[in-house]
Amino acid sequence: MSEALSRSLDRISRVRGVRGSLFVAADDGLAVAQLLMEGVNGKTVAAFAASLTRKVSGAAGATGAGRVRFVQMQCEDGTLLVALAGELLVVALADAGVNIGLARLEMMRAAETAL
Amino acid sequence: MTTTTVVEAWTEQPLVRFVGQSSARIVVVMTPAGQVLAQHGFTRAVDLMSAAALGAAIMASSGALAQQVGESTFGALYHAGQRHGIHLAACNTPRGRLIVLTVFGRETSIGLVQVFFEEFVIALRQAAPVEEPRGPVLPADFENELNSSLATLFRR
Numbered sequence A: 001m002s003e004a005l006s007r008s009l010d011r012i013s014r015v016r017g018v019r020g021s022l023f024v025a026a027d028d029g030l031a032v033a034q035l036l037m038e039g040v041n042g043k044t045v046a047a048f049a050a051s052l053t054r055k056v057s058g059a060a061g062a063t064g065a066g067r068v069r070f071v072q073m074q075c076e077d078g079t080l081l082v083a084l085a086g087e088l089l090v091v092a093l094a095d096a097g098v099n100i101g102l103a104r105l106e107m108m109r110a111a112e113t114a115l
Numbered sequence B: 001m002t003t004t005t006v007v008e009a010w011t012e013q014p015l016v017r018f019v020g021q022s023s024a025r026i027v028v029v030m031t032p033a034g035q036v037l038a039q040h041g042f043t044r045a046v047d048l049m050s051a052a053a054l055g056a057a058i059m060a061s062s063g064a065l066a067q068q069v070g071e072s073t074f075g076a077l078y079h080a081g082q083r084h085g086i087h088l089a090a091c092n093t094p095r096g097r098l099i100v101l102t103v104f105g106r107e108t109s110i111g112l113v114q115v116f117f118e119e120f121v122i123a124l125r126q127a128a129p130v131e132e133p134r135g136p137v138l139p140a141d142f143e144n145e146l147n148s149s150l151a152t153l154f155r156r
Helices: A005-014 A042-062 A100-112 B011-023 B045-068 B110-129 B139-153
Strands: A017-027 A031-038 A070-074 A077-083 A089-092 B004-007 B025-028 B035-042 B076-080 B085-093 B097-102
Touching: A005 A017, A005 A031, A005 A042, A005 A089, A005 A100, A017 A042, A017 A100, A031 A042, A031 B085, A031 B097, A031 B110, A042 A070, A042 A077, A042 B110, A070 A100, A077 A100, A077 B097, B004 B011, B004 B139, B011 B025, B011 B035, B011 B110, B025 B045, B035 B045, B035 B139, B045 B076, B045 B085, B045 B097, B076 B110, B097 B110
Parallel strands: none
Antiparallel strands: A017 A031, A017 A089, A070 A077, A077 A089, B004 B035, B025 B035, B025 B097, B076 B085, B085 B097
16 A cells, blocks of 8 residues: 555544545445455445445436535445545545544545545 | 346356346356356357356466466456456355356446455355266267256257
């Protein structure tokens, strides 16, 4: 894992409530770098985050909303966040009560680093 | 119309589920010798037999290569193309070692295929009957078996 990506993941994971963060290849849905808490299945998160982003991007394109920059999926027991960084995705899996603003800030910084 | 056909009935449910979940276009379940147990996506026997033979040959040659570099075997092979990707992997089941060839398009990804392939292998292991010891294969039996498998797969 490159030093810059590793530092970015570390910063995201320091946000209270974040259970894991990953850089994912957008086309393949494979994790490029990851920092996960025990019990989080990185392979599955990476694959589904990439699939979700592809579908959201399709919907955004079809409705004329333009390029997707950030996806937030709020669920009963957790939150999936995805920031787009060219061919990579910055993905975070967090508790439902996570500070979204702070997590988003760190993820957008990570996306800039990856670009 | 794409079809799912099986020679051994226990493979059908896991295969249909895998195809639905992974959005794969073509899936072939075969023995390391290239004998097809189930398939989804092929409509012509000749295409299926070619794919099975090539898939089995790739696994055999990569296995030999793995041994040369000190590995017992390679886990899975993935080839990425412009429009299609190929995932080729083997798994051990009570029925014996099986090879699964999966061809997928841009509507899914290798990440998703890998995730659902793991579930597919578990389902195959649970559904597989224990392999019975087989007697020597005679040329006439082989031909009959091959014809019977092709007839089952393509409902002729």
